Amino acid sequence: MTALDVDVTRTIGEFDLDVAFSVESGISVLFGPSGAGKSLTLALIAGLLRPDTGKIAINGRIVSDRASNVHVSTQERRIGMVFQDGLLLPHRSVLDNVALAVRQASGRQARRAVAHSWLERVGAEDFADRRPGSLSGGQRQRVALARGLAGDPALVLLDEPLSALDSAVRRELRNLIREVIISSGVPAVLVTHDAEEAEQLGDVVIAYSDGRVTAMRDVERPDDVGPQPESRDGNRSQ
């Protein structure tokens, strides 16, 4: 059972998207220049937009099927998303922001406990009580990552999560992203236009150009901890 199956078309104005691919465990990178349709693909997977034709299935479950008029709402798709500018709620604390995403636990205490443990995993536990406005860009994206994973998603989508940061912070967070996502066992789809980032983060690189997938290849990782296909059910390594 694959983590994600996509086979859709969508036209917006003059732009045509027509892509089909499957994603197994690990991090799959959608790589290509701006305007190639990568973010649009994420929006379709998330259910924020509807495709014109085709199907999308997450973990074997069909969430979108134009032919049989199936469209599972975004709220029901059990995904996590990390945006380029974080989009954390400025009027709530960091802990509250992450706790809002926790849906598998009930009760305020339980949700905050889960949120706290995720903040620890991304190294953001020190500013749990602060507001996002008082954090640096890098710190905010750590929190955004925690929020994206805290809801026990079947799939996590990252839309250029590091593009707004300067290069030193970017390199530091790159390792964190890979490490946290792989160890959590959640399959991920990450969008970037940075070739170095694609190589360093992806287990699979899916090349985009002008609304089409032009190539798909595995990335060799001889000494890196690769994705464990069974790790979703087994113990999670720290």
Next chain:
Amino acid sequence: MTALIPHSWLNSVGIPPWVWNPLSISLHAAGEATIIVAIGGIALGYILAQGHFPGRGVIETIFSMPMALPPTVVGYYLLTRLGGPGPIRTAEVHLFGHPLTFTFTGIVIAQVVESFPYCLRFSRAAIANVDPRFEQAARVMGLSRWRIALLVTLPLARRGIVAGVAMAFGRALGDFGATMIISGSVPMATTMPIALYNAAFFGSHDQAMVLALVQLGAAFVILYGVSRLGKIRAW
């Protein structure tokens, strides 16, 4: 300009009854009216800002009419609807036991009608200005539409919404024409603007000056607060 501040006021201690009576009536009526307007105005503003149905502009125009209508037209219309024969009067007698003309409740209704457009327009503009991506992020997190509105959209729009409520309150406090017609300037139901009119023409000049100054101060404070709340403009 010494003409603006009367000497007698500088000598007095405490607030005399001819200020306190109309002031408390004004505050009560405007307060009640603003609560009603806030609930209705924010709700309708949300629907108009987020909805995808045709005719949203028409609806906002219709509810904004009191801004363009002369207050005497609004007052006269309310007088005939609430007092004259018709289904509304029947409902009033059923609910309240008597028609609402020349009553305190009638004043509140007049102020609701006159101040509603301000809250509506400010709220709609503020909610429409919220970055839709916040709501998208909230949908991804699994929040229901109610929770998104209460936890994400409205808090993010709160500055404009508060400004709209403040403007509505100020407008209700300052209403003259419609209030006067519906209340008939009964002495027991006299608001500040009416009290000023009475004092200016039938009372003492000094009293009028005090009443005018109090209202000027209140309007200034409210408007200054609104301008500090931000650059959301409803027109």
Next chain:
Amino acid sequence: MEREHGVVRQLGNEHRAAAIAVTVLVGLGLGYGVAHLLAGSIAYWGVVSGPFFLTLRVAIPATLIAGVAGIASGYALAKGRFPGRDVLETIGSLPIILPPTVIGFYLLEVLSPGTQVGGFLTRVVGHELVYNVAGCIIAATIAAFPFCMRAARSAIEGVDPMIEQAARAIGLPNWRVALLVTLPLARRGIAAGLTIGCARALGEYGATLMVGGDINGKTRTLSLAILDSFTTPERNAMLLILVLMAVAAMTGVGLLGRSRT
């Protein structure tokens, strides 16, 4: 995610201008025509026409003055960088929520020939400013001014500064940039402000009552005449005129599109 923004977005520029023109003409024409119709006999029209034309005599100059002053101060507030900008805008916006009787009271204080300032102004202008049309015009101008000012400021702030920079770069002095670039680009918002300012001038009651004195034939505008009319048909005629003009005004404002921050 797509969002619709009202009917005006789907119309072209010429269509929009035509729609506004038609709305205004229809509003005025309907007001005049239906009033004539409803008034029935010459006798009724005689009663209604007096206040109707008086109201126009008051509202049109008031809107023009308030418009010019509003555009000028809106421009100054939009472009200026001086301390106390917020305070000035607050003062200019006061007539929106200030009770009309407060405005009327202070106008009487300042304009009555009996006071120092009033006496001076009366001498300078040459005739009295209270209990006649001049007083009504002043009251209506004050009622209309804040809307013109705020709409102008909002519209001018919405003009892309890059376009103004480009105009300056080709050598145009600031005042020509304002007249040839900024104001034309802001014309929709300015027009909306003028429209609603006109509606406010037409409907002004409290201040007009105090400063004008509600003198039959001289200062009894439509909104005052409604309360003094004796028979229902003529009152209905006046109501209809006012309502139609208000509808035309708000429709015009709606068609001109909402301003976005």
